[in-house]
Structure formats: C-alpha cells, structure tokens
Amino acid sequence: MDENLRAVVEKSQNIVFFGGAGVSTESGIPDFRSSGGLYSQKYKYPPEEMLSHDFLITHPEEFFDFQRDKMLHPDVRPNKAHYALAKLERMGKLKAVITQNVDGLHQAAGSRMVLELHGSILRHYCMRCHKKYGVEALSESAGVPKCDCGGTIRPDVVLYGEGLDSDVMTSAAEYVAKSDVLIVGGTSLAVYPAAGLIHYFTGSRLVLINKAPTLMDKRADLIFRESIGEVMDLG
Numbered sequence: 001m002d003e004n005l006r007a008v009v010e011k012s013q014n015i016v017f018f019g020g021a022g023v024s025t026e027s028g029i030p031d032f033r034s035s036g037g038l039y040s041q042k043y044k045y046p047p048e049e050m051l052s053h054d055f056l057i058t059h060p061e062e063f064f065d066f067q068r069d070k071m072l073h074p075d076v077r078p079n080k081a082h083y084a085l086a087k088l089e090r091m092g093k094l095k096a097v098i099t100q101n102v103d104g105l106h107q108a109a110g111s112r113m114v115l116e117l118h119g120s121i122l123r124h125y126c127m128r129c130h131k132k133y134g135v136e137a138l139s140e141s142a143g144v145p146k147c148d149c150g151g152t153i154r155p156d157v158v159l160y161g162e163g164l165d166s167d168v169m170t171s172a173a174e175y176v177a178k179s180d181v182l183i184v185g186g187t188s189l190a191v192y193p194a195a196g197l198i199h200y201f202t203g204s205r206l207v208l209i210n211k212a213p214t215l216m217d218k219r220a221d222l223i224f225r226e227s228i229g230e231v232m233d234l235g
Contacts, residue, residue: 001084002231004222008181008205009093016179017085018098018172018197022186022210026079026229029103052160060144060152067155071102071121072139078109080229081185086110087234096175100187100194102157115172117164117194123156164193176200185209185228189216 001009009015021031049055050066086109088094096113097106104122106114124133128151137145137153145153158164176182180203188210189195198206198216208220209228217223224231 001234005207012181013093014179015094015181015183016096016175017094017183019185020100020187023081023228024101024103024105026227027076027105029073029076048160053162056159064144067138073103078105080233082106082109084232084234098172115168117168119157121155121157124153125156126151126153172197173200179203181205183207188212189214
C-alpha cells in the first residue's frame with residue numbers, strides 16, 4: 001500500500017470505500033466508457049439501449065443474448081484491491097464497500113458488508129412470481145429463460161430506465177456520512193445518482209484512486225493516478 005495512504009488508514013477505524021468499474025477492470029472485466037469498453041464496441045443496437053428495461057421488454061431474445069455474451073464473466077477472480085478491502089474489513093477499519101459493479105467480486109474476496117447500488121448479475125428472479133434464481137438460470141439457458149410459472153427470469157440488476165433501490169441508497173449515504181475516511185476508486189464520479197453519495201461525506205480524509213481526473217479532484221486530500229490494486233495492496 002502507498003505509504004501516504006497507509007498513514008491515513010492506520011489512524012482510522014471508520015473507512016468506507018466507494019468503487020466503480022475501474023476496480024473490476026484489473027480483474028479483466030471491461031468497463032463501459034473507456035476506449036476499449038462496451039460503449040465503444042459495435043452492435044446492432046447501442047449497448048445503453050441493450051441494457052435498458054425497455055429493451056428487455058421489447059427485444060427479450062437479444063437482451064439475454066447480450067447478457068450471456070458480455071455481462072457474464074465466470075472465470076474472473078478478485079484482484080489485489082478486492083482482497084485489500086476484505087482484509088481492512090476483517091481488521092475492523094473498513095465499515096462498508098459501496099459498489100456500482102454487479103460482478104460479486106467483493107464478496108468473492110471475502111467482503112461482507114457490500115452495498116450493491118446496481119444489483120448483481122449473479123442473482124436472478126422471475127418477473128411474474130418473484131421466485132429467486134442463481135446465475136445458472138441465465139448461463140445454462142438459451143433464449144429467454146423461463147420460470148416454472150411461465151414468467152421471464154431476469155437479472156437482479158438496475159437497468160437503464162429503472163431506479164436505484166432506495167433502501168440501498170439510504171444505507172450507503174448513512175455509511176458515507178458517518179465515515180471519517182472515504183476512499184473512492186475506479187470511478188470518474190460522473191454517473192448520478194450514485195456519484196452524488198460523495199456529497200454526504202464530511203469526514204477528515206477524502207482519497208481518490210482513478211487513472212483519469214474526476215470531478216472531485218479539487219476536494220481530495222490524496223489523489224492517485226495508478227493501478228488501484230497496486231495502491232491498495234496490503235501485501
């Protein structure tokens with residue numbers, strides 16, 4: 001871990017981490033907006049449209065084909081950042097991980113208090129009877145996955161055109177407001193309402209870890225433009 005960050009961490013017992021796609025790219029999961037991200041790839045429809053609620057309803061076959069092709073990453077593993085955060089939680093320093101990612105890698109690394117703002121691709125449910133399913137409902141099916149009741153089984157993620165879970169957002173805001181150190185990693189802080197969580201922070205140290213500038217750089221106490229895994233690595 002960077003020595004300046006280590007000094008901040010050692011003095012704190014109330015750290016919250018807020019992360020975006022950049023946390024998972026180091027595990028091999030492409031992000032959305034970078035030059036090699038999903039939005040720069042060519043499809044019959046724009047990826048933003050294919051990840052929308054309307055597209056799920058109007059083009060279900062293509063929606064689920066896209067989910068299987070681009071959103072499932074069964075072979076990826078947590079990276080140094082994921083493991084460092086899990087270790088800080090076990091040490092009693094980190095109180096919560098707030099993530100915009102849907103890949104479940106924080107839990108796979110051992111983190112327990114994970115607030116998933118956009119849901120999880122590893123969870124699915126029936127749109128008719130709300131029966132819960134695992135990721136196998138998508139990965140081991142073809143076409144539109146169907147429940148025993150005949151309803152469509154969809155991923156438990158927030159699609160474009162859908163609102164974030166108000167309970168999760170409220171809990172995330174409370175953790176941020178109570179923290180004395182907020183570490184923000186792998187996000188440009190440009191996507192709202194999730195990015196608005198940073199405005200609840202009134203603690204002593206704001207740390208930003210992102211390879212590109214963010215909208216909150218002027219407010220930060222520490223800024224790192226390096227690999228989040230290398231900056232966070234506890235060894």
